[in-house]
Amino acid sequence: MSVTINAHQLGRLIDKVRGHIGNEYVEILHGIRIDADATHLHAVASDRFTVAAARYQLDADQQGQEPWARTIPADWLKPLREWASAHGGGDTITISTEPGRLIFGTEHTYIRIPVTDDQEFPNWRSLLGRIAANVPAKFAFPAVDSRMLARWSDTGDVLRVHVTTDLTALMVFGENFVGAQMPKRFNGVGPSGESTFEEAIAQWPTLDGNHEALADIATEMPAENMPRWEAASSIPDMVESLLQQTLRSTSDLLGAPSDEPGAVASYATAGVNAWSAYRFLAALHQADPRLAAQTVDELAEELDAGDFSESAWEIAAKAGHDPQKWSDDYEAHLKKLAEKQAAEAEQAT
Template identity: 45%
Template structure:
């Protein structure tokens, strides 16, 4: 009875919940609960005041197993996390619960942790289910400890927050993460000492009275004024820019004349396709690992701002076992051949442009050249027909 998960996903499950473990004075909570229910593998942790559960959907071959659960002691978590970091993210790790231990096995190494299978853990599903079923008060106004809220930062990404009453825990929900945080029980100084919003607002009335009415934060803040080009620094900004590039290229593609401006037509296709591919890859990465997506966008922004992406690409190609010099040679040959093949077409375009300029009364001078010539009889510029190669 074992389940398989890659090293990257297992590390994420631990990272999302480890901040919530209880201290050594609460033995049942001093660790991370591994819980498999036949559909998901969960990591669950709580310090009594916060509760966090992250999940990973099991592979098809692992879904027919009996449910099991055990708590990995807090004293073993650092060593386990380091062992996982020693693997590349795509390496599969098999997790097998045993009588008094839980074993982690990969093609590289094995790691076993002693566990107390009789250690009771709170019914975390029941706790969270109750919170989802709570009826909400009309105007809840609970107080929260900022240090407890900060623990949820390790899960990263976006949450929906549901607050029902002043006494019940608030519920945080995301696609593969769910958690709860208890309100603070404190009657000290400041806004937290009062129990209604109106009383708390009164504490700031003198300060806020100097502000204007109807001022909205979303519309009143100044907009950023970026330079002509600045690499996107966030996943949302990067994704939005790529989608905009796809739409712009599609519009320009329809406006371009395939026969009269083939180069522009081809360029729009390449730009649109490249932007769409990049967006799909970025979106998939952000779904799988928001942390890695943010770091990647930041790294790419730094590389783009350096102006040395050609060097970065060359080094990356060599590291991947490709031959960038061969690519460059092939590209140079292709461009040279294209120029020779399409020289008559470009000569026609040049003659057309010169005639437009002449008819518009624009003065210019053209030196003798093998591409265009002025036809005195027709009073217009014409392209010089290429000579047939002699055999």
């Protein structure tokens, strides 16, 4: 099983979808799927929230072959992209398979990438076909410049988008933010250069739109195999985590045995600290949303690294405090508390 493509087009396929690759916690999505059918070579990627598929039409003498697909692991994408770029854009690259390998070769050199032959991947044709089947017949279908879409990322916000009509601006809404983006004249799919949705989807006949149920990416995609604990790296996730901790600690506090003052104090402290952190985060987000997002992201890295205790010690010492005395005082407090509990237990017997 093999197909050919020039070096320039291979690079374009990779570049168009590599931003949609899933993380290492979903192994089957942590890479780019190379998918060949009877007419096209596709590069497909998904991070569970987006799905992207780019295609290249095969030469006539390669069409009609049996479909095949392999996933290039994410760690191999950079060396593959650099290898392809080292060739002239018009150089022909043959992509072929052998057991456990995907081979990219030219007349003089090749790169062999280890793959899992029977690795699963979401049925992207079915998924996108289901979504397309749910689009209303008279749906506004404006064209937008993808480079301009990137400008909205500076809001640091979750945005809502309303598509109005074909030749008028898209409305964009965020927290304390509103904007619009004008469409561009589209000179791609369609005989007139102004494509309707029906004309565009007709260019993808391999998408499977014959479905009884509507698509839901959240239920179609595999679950993340994440560690037991990972710090929240976005403001919405951090807010949810802090509020959950506040409520959980309050619940634990109410149910804690009255004869265990240490447990009561721990639950109370955890609840107070979580609520305090939430209030500070809310105030910072109100004053400077970008700084709040940056702080949460940096905090996630520090918590995941696990060395924040050492950092706290150094910061306390530089601020003129005596962290060693704090530690000694706390150890003395714990020792005194243990002695008191032991004495009370002895008296009870």
